[in-house]
Amino acid sequence: MKDKRKPQINLLGCMMNDISRTSAEGLARYARDYFDAAVAADDVLGMRPGYEIVAPAPVMFLVAHSIELALKAYLLFKGKSLEDIKKLSHKLNDCWDEAKNEAVEDHVTLTTDEIDVLNLIHDLHVSTELRYIKIGFKNFPVFGPLHKLAKKLLDVICPLVGCN
Numbered sequence: 001m002k003d004k005r006k007p008q009i010n011l012l013g014c015m016m017n018d019i020s021r022t023s024a025e026g027l028a029r030y031a032r033d034y035f036d037a038a039v040a041a042d043d044v045l046g047m048r049p050g051y052e053i054v055a056p057a058p059v060m061f062l063v064a065h066s067i068e069l070a071l072k073a074y075l076l077f078k079g080k081s082l083e084d085i086k087k088l089s090h091k092l093n094d095c096w097d098e099a100k101n102e103a104v105e106d107h108v109t110l111t112t113d114e115i116d117v118l119n120l121i122h123d124l125h126v127s128t129e130l131r132y133i134k135i136g137f138k139n140f141p142v143f144g145p146l147h148k149l150a151k152k153l154l155d156v157i158c159p160l161v162g163c164n
Helices: 011-015 024-045 057-077 082-087 092-101 112-126 143-160
Strands: none
Touching: 024 057, 024 143, 057 082, 057 092, 057 112, 057 143, 092 112, 112 143
């Protein structure tokens, strides 16, 4: 039997290559959506035994991606090109450092503890350990401080770039 489904199109890949389809406001909206999805997922998955302190990997992935998108929204808002933003890949520390170079700290500053949380989630996000099982010892951030960090960034960056 012939497959009648239409071929899949990678819309996100197309959007991230086309400035007319990618805006700071749009990235910020996606950042907020990923964060809201993380909170909703944690309301279900996080209630399972074993997740009293550390959130499930999918929840942490959603939060990490929301942080990435928020920082990239800020960078796009500040005039960085899509090519510049794509070069940052999923490196949250690099996104934060670049945002600091673009004066994000005029709007929001992170405490030493928040930087520590960012470093932990950065390592997990870059290594893809939030998406794929890798055995061995890992350091995970406590979900409360991770949630607080993401919310702090979103609550400042989203309205700044035009997305409430």
